[in-house]
Amino acid sequence: MTHVYQWYSFPPAFSILCPRCGAEAIFTEEKGAFRHPPDTPIAGRSTCLSCGYNGSHAITWPDAAYNKAEVRGHVLWAWSAESTDVLIRFLASKERNEKDFPGHYAFLLHLPTVFKQAQMRDQAIAKLKKVLARE
Numbered sequence: 042m043t044h045v046y047q048w049y050s051f052p053p054a055f056s057i058l059c060p061r062c063g064a065e066a067i068f069t070e071e072k073g074a075f076r077h078p079p080d081t082p083i084a085g086r087s088t089c090l091s092c093g094y095n096g097s098h099a100i101t102w103p104d105a106a107y108n109k110a111e112v113r114g115h116v117l118w119a120w121s122a123e124s125t126d127v128l129i130r131f132l133a134s135k136e137r138n139e140k141d142f143p144g145h146y147a148f149l150l151h152l153p154t155v156f157k158q159a160q161m162r163d164q165a166i167a168k169l170k171k172v173l174a175r176e
Contacts, residue, residue, distance in 0.1 A: 055120040056107035057087060060098055064091030065107045068100060080104075110168035115155055117165055122173060124148060129169050132162045 051070060059066040066089040082099040089095070103109055108125045109118035119125040127145045131137060137157060139149040156165050 051083075051102075052120050056122070057100055057105040058107050059087065059089040059092060059094055060096075061094040062089060062092040064089055066090065066094065068105070071097070108169075108172050110165070110172055112156065112161060112165045112168055115153070115161075117156055117169065119169075120148070125169055125173055128152070129166050129173075132156065132166050132169075 054067050054069045056065050057068040058064075066087040068085050068087040070083060070085040072084070080101055082101060084097070084099045086097045087094065087100075103116055103118040106118040108121060109116055111117075117128075119128050124145060127142050127149070131139070131142055131145075131149050131152075134141065139146050142149055155161060
């Protein structure tokens with residue numbers, strides 16, 4: 042993975058796995074959007090859309106990501122269903138120009154090159170579509 046992708050700024054709210062039931066929960070950081078190195082605990086509050094869980098706890102990103110898929114040993118994640126859809130459309134596009142996806146430029150710009158390679162794109166798209174289909 043690229044160094045920039047490993048140190049990412051978090052949006053104000055994003056989807057995680059509910060700590061109680063494993064469904065989609067919305068997580069907000071206690072300190073607001075901040076840059077974090079991978080595998081460090083992030084304190085915040087989540088609200089589950091399924092079981093109603095509402096509580097404070099710490100997550101590790103991208104382990105806690107709700108919208109993620111493993112593709113040939115690499116983890117591909119997105120912040121939300123919307124960013125998952127954008128990621129699918131980006132990978133399926135012929136030009137793969139980040140500027141064609143307003144509001145998601147930084148997210149797409151930091152996508153590791155491995156997922157943009159021809160042999161990975163189709164498999165990544167298929168797995169991301171399965172992630173969206175579970176909703």
